[in-house]
Amino acid sequence: MNENRHRPLRVGMLTPSSNTCLEPVTYGLLQGAPGLATAHFARVPVTRIALDTGSDAQFAPEPMLAAARQLADAKVDVLVWNGTSGSWLGIERDRALADALTAETGIPATTSTLALLDACAAYGVSRLGLALPYTRDVADAIVSTYAKEGLECVLAEPFGEHDNEAFARIPPADVARQIERAATDGAQAVAVVCTNVYGAFEADRLEHALDLPVFDSVSATLWRALDLAGARPSWTGHGQLLRDGSLRAGIQCVLGTLLAATGADRTTFRVDLPEHGLHVDLTAGEALGPGVRSIRRDASLDQRRLNTVEWLEAERRTLVQPHFREAPHPPEALKDVYGVRAQMLSPVETGGALTGWISVHSTRERAWTDADRQAIEAATAQLTAPMAPN
Template sequence: MDKPIRIGVLTPSSNTALEPLTSSIVSVIPGVTAHFGRFRVTQISLSDQALGQFDDSKILSTAELLADANPDVITWSGTSAGWMGFEKDALLCDRITERTGIRASTAILALNELLAIKKVKRLGLVTPYTSDVQEKIIANYAKIGIEVVAETHRQISVNFDFALVEPTDIESDLLQVSRAQPQAIVTYCTNLRAAHLADRFEFQTSIPLLDTVSTTVWGALRAVGADPAGIKGWGQLFEWK
């Protein structure tokens, strides 16, 4: 790679999973580094207080600080658009670029682009969320013509606690959802320790695993014109074009 690529990553304050996972993924490509900026997120629910954590003004303040590191892209490694509406992430990207002059991407916009590339209409969904949040996510995918044919969720609302779910338990959820034979399964939370499970799960089931930490990296690399296919060992999504 001729020029180093710096990826600026907007990160929920209580997230302990996405930083080590993201750094491990990008380390596969020489010259690519990830740099993180946190804003306060402690709870995932549909309460006004929890939804207010994702007010754009708070995220944009963090983006401005990340811009001091001169990243080539700023990406939001979070899944809030899943229950708040996909248009929220599209607007956020526009505002980040307007405020900083830096191109932007998000985990969910990248995920949805991947689903479109492979024409996925039958999706499996694995999350740690509560039932009402899960129902919102499922409804938003139905609006764009994607049916969630099987799902699991763990009724957790404390963001820090998502990272406490053991990878072996996530694997059990994945296998449960795989029985419905979806075209792809998403581990839909950037505080789940799941990205590294992709290769083994795909070998076992032949079903693509789209983890949202991984989709964040895929989208960020695409945004700067880099080829994600250089990333090996983290699932087949990095080869999708």
């Protein structure tokens, strides 16, 4: 809205009543982006986390809708349920809640659990480490809930607390050690699933030590709220998600649209963007058709030295290959390991340099149509814009 253009974004947060962590942490995180946004809070009664009807009743929609109406009076730009109850009650509960909040107020809405799932999607995470303050039965319910969303979980031993106020009294050093224990057994990222636990200010240090993203619930909620409001947050000091998450989510969106438009089996984007931790030997994003094997974490090839990439460097135009019987030939691993039989590659340039490229893969030989070529060129334009220097 026009009246909002010259003021900071306003983020409306529905907050568990016994939570003492998320407000100061959110304020602290926002100091990294002065003038971008302000946070505004309304509390709803939540004091105990357990698997029983009394605990479940705390998360009924009516008190949240009432709080949302109050926040709407402040003309907030986005609403979030800043709690992780959907992680054990079911993702469908949170999706329905977000829809209800928007229907009630006309304001876009999300939740902490949905934000964590969005973070996993942005980073292509399929195996997630969990750091939790809850009792073991609640932790097991979270593992089961996430499994239904396609996430395998590595569970560090939870702290065993059920009093929501007590979660914030767990020392940050203990939270950090729990994160380290969750970063094992092939975990591709670790999530701190609770908005009343002090994990946000540990994330940046731990990511460097573990070489894995750390998705703290408070940070993830703020990131997704700002992204949903159109801010595309990006600042340093508090982990990859606040620095790179919106860029990665945008890449995933473009690749998913391209996959659908071409009916291909895989789309990927590779780019050298060191300030965002990206380099061409690992994909920055990938979209897959049903049953198609992921190539996302395979860094076994020197991508810049591939015949096809050298062709892109020289020609700077889309390479269209309905089959691989003519040069330039792709690496044997692409054919033998990943079953690719046809592809299109489109160069992404920044300042005259070949910064990266989009790939569209087919597991069968196929004649790429004009519509397919137009789709990859449109995706190239979309992904080139964020790479341009400010």
